[in-house]
Amino acid sequence: MEEKEYLDLLTLQRLLKSGVEELFPTKLWVKAEIASVSRKQNGHCYLDLCQNDESGTVARVKAAIWRSRFLQLNNFFAQATGTVLQAGMSVLVRVQVSYNELYGLTLSIDDIDPAFTIGEKEQEKKRTIARLEQEGLMDKQKQLSFPVLPYSLAVISASSAAGFGDFCRHLEGNSYGFVFQVELFEAVMQGVTAPGSIIDALSRVESAQTSYDAVLLLRGGGAELDLACFDDYRLCAAIATCPLPVITAIGHERDYHVADMVAYSYEKTPTALADVFIDCYMAEDERICSFETKLKLAFVNKIAAMMARVDLLENRIQAADPRKLLSRGYTLVADSGGRLIKEAKGIAPGDILRIMFADGTLSCEVKDRK
Structure with a gap:
């Protein structure tokens, strides 16, 4: 071998x-x-x-x-x-x-080289924006209608996130007593797994039996690269095509992410977003109070006009009262049947007439007519 x-x-x-x-x-x-x-x-x-x-x-x-x-x-x-x-x-x-x-x-x-990492994220952000614009998704959320009084809110966040806690405390602690229904859909809010996790949460919101008025994406801020997941194309496309208004509040004061751009609207912080919903109810409350004031004023004006009309009619009735005429020296003449006689025509000698004075009535027989 x-x-x-x-x-x-x-x-x-x-x-x-x-x-x-x-x-x-x-x-x-x-x-x-x-x-x-x-x-x-x-x-x-x-x-x-x-x-x-x-x-x-x-x-x-x-x-x-x-x-x-x-x-x-x-x-x-x-x-x-x-x-x-x-x-x-x-x-x-x-x-x-x-x-x-x-x-x-x-x-x-x-x-x-940290500058390279930062620059790569910025380039990825630009590529995401260009693709969304090409597909007509950048303004799709803006075409949705937003309820006057949003009540049922689906929140996508981490249960331990400071931003979620801030939002709930501010919303529930409003001094006006407004009440909201808030349901949490947990998701990973940073890192490489965040886009997929948030997309899954959006899917769960859409398939839920509850009919929500809006979807809120909340987190409590963080480093710029921690928030890079909100420039991910898949996530931003899912936000854009969501049938419910999506509002972002990811707690970043210095920058503007693609998720903010495609959402129905965005706020810088979860607390600011809570104020948006409180303000909705405040505006409606003021509108209702304004209607109440206008209604009361209209009612008062209507009653005043009706009272003036009644007074006018009363004056006219009083002015037309026969007793007023009789008190001024006039007399009224009626035939034996009580019908008022307005002219001598039709009266013949022998007819019995009643002559009414202010202080009494005389019964007279017609002797002659000239």
Whole structure:
């Protein structure tokens, strides 16, 4: 039997190691997306970096930030971006490519460019806006009607979110005694899983038996990159096509996210949003009070006009009272049947007439007519 040439595994791995070190003798900058990140108790941070396109993940590699560098690098990134390294972020990292006979290829990260991550999120935001505009979804929510007195409110938020608590306390504690029905649909409100979680919550709202007046997206603010999920195309398209008015209040004072743009309306904070609903009821209460005042005034004016009419008729009746005429020296003449005689025509001698005075009546016989 012919003996085949072969390499043992260790030799193969050493050849690969030698080839990698020869091909990448110095550090280089690599653009990638963080697929996962895990900080270990020993202080090291391990990441899975990947590259995706329309078909899915096309490249993946393990990376590490060693303990000696991680704390400084993590603090630097957090100060620049307002958040820590997390899955879903696009990053530009400086790496040393190495190959280990036991663990394979590893990228050792010793620097990161936070400006790149911020810029990538801004570019993603612009791409989302352009696509929504092309599909005619940017103003779709604005075409919906909003109830005069919104009562039943579906809230999408995390139950532990400070923004949700602020909203409920402010709404329920209004000094006017207005009452609202609020139902929470829990969702993840930041990070790579947030868009899918919020979309699922929107679906649950739409399929619920309760007929809601509006859907509210609430969270209590956070770092800019923590809120990047609200620029996600899938989430923004789901908001735009929701059959109910969607109002966002994600608690960010400095920026305006795509979710805010496509929603029916938006408020900067959950507390400000609670004021919107209280103001709706205040405006309607004032309108009703205005109607009440106008109705009372109209009623008073109508009664006054009717009283004036009654007084006029009373004066006319009194002026036409025969007793008034008789008291001024006039007399009334009637025939024996009581019918008033207005002229001498038709009266013949011998007829009996009654002549009425203010103080009495005389019965007379006609002797002659001239």
